[in-house]
Amino acid sequence: MGSAGVQKVLVTGATGMLGGYVCTALADAPVDLHKVDRARFDLTAPQQVYEYIMAEKPDVILHLAAETNVDLCERDPQRAGVCNHLATDMVARAAAKLGAWLLYVSTSYVFGGQGGLEFNELDSPAPPNYYGRSKLLGEQAVRLICPTHHFIIRAGWMIGGGRGRDHKFVGKIIDQLEGGATEIRAVNDKFGSMTSAFQLSQFIAWSIRQRCFGTVHYASRGGVTRFMIARQVAAILGRDVRITAVRSAEFPLAAPRAEAEVMTSLYLPLLDGPRPGQWEEDLEAYIRQSF
Template structure:
């Protein structure tokens, strides 16, 4: 019988993945932090030895970009060493392994878009640590693994969205008069719910290789905020500002858009669309509440 280990099952993406995996009748295992702490290699090894999984979906990570910049050792431990530990064990039990990476592995070249054939070169420690995690996976189980690079993740809904979209929605609900958002940082968005469907389908098919999974179209934060304001009938103003007005610990690339050269020809319910369509589809979770 299949035994599928899912790390990071309580995160935004993890909740969606668990939902669809259970709907598909898959036999999943979602350890709690005291059973599977990605900062504790021996604990992870012990759990995997006891379970002997047939597949591992590694969704857990340190995604706080500024924390990673302030503490590179922390970034390396959580995003690189943890992934290497899990990948070694996946190889030991011949388990197929999926790793979720990020568009942040790119950006140093200043190109608007990067595809799967581009060589990653990040401008911050978060992106570098995630790329080292990718390499660890390829080293230990490259012939039995899959990497998915996601863009700016949107999802979680009313209760669990604490990222950019959720924060803008909250400002609208709080009745602020002016929403300020930056115009000089561009990327591509990833609808977490659709990505979760793709992950479960990839698990069932045992898909191999590296894939970029994002909506099409380059977008900045200001355009996203303006779209949210329109969908939710915001009565105030959305003001464009530059990122220098919001100083952060970690440098961000001017462009970190990613696109896939492998997925466009596929036709499925999980296939991404243009960013505005995918964003508006997600925002129904908020507008339907009103």
């Protein structure tokens, strides 16, 4: 435990997008916040990950670090397995040894290989690619090794970062709009869920105080496609530009994507923490606040 009885919270992936929001959310909390970046926490060396945590002796571990490049994971499945499965296994082992509460952020990519449109926490995962499989194995390690003191949050397509730092889909669309694009082509045959990194960070901060347990889906309500998001971004910014729906085959990628990986939640409505809203509202709130 941290000094004077203050809990020590260790955040892996602290320099990432979600990690940045989480550290900001905890900045004024009565905790001893320990930020970990990639230079000091190498997921490709799981044993070193274990030794690092054992030396730090945290009371709470927020495991946000991961290899999130879906196509890189497909090209290099060994890297996916080491970073997302074996490293998570070692994080869980350290948490169990220390008696620490472990929060693990997973993904909607664990779904989609079984067909169907929407998936809740009772649906059996079936990942269509190596990224989803490696994250699912990470989940299983957390549940097995820390059976009574873990919390797994599955997030959807993450939005966040803000101007100059958003390198994901929303940021790229805004860059095109501000660059004078007259047409934007976006995929309209793959459905998923959207998650605001800011909202998720607030929920994570809340869940630490509550010591939540189990698995929950955290995503804005309503299934979306990239086309729907692009069209909504243009509308929010008042840009009169053609948004053209295309099939995913126009943008070939290494990793297969599910036809649908939309998440709903049976358990989130039972919790009193911060919740996401309808996806259009959450997207507008992000853009208004960050651009």
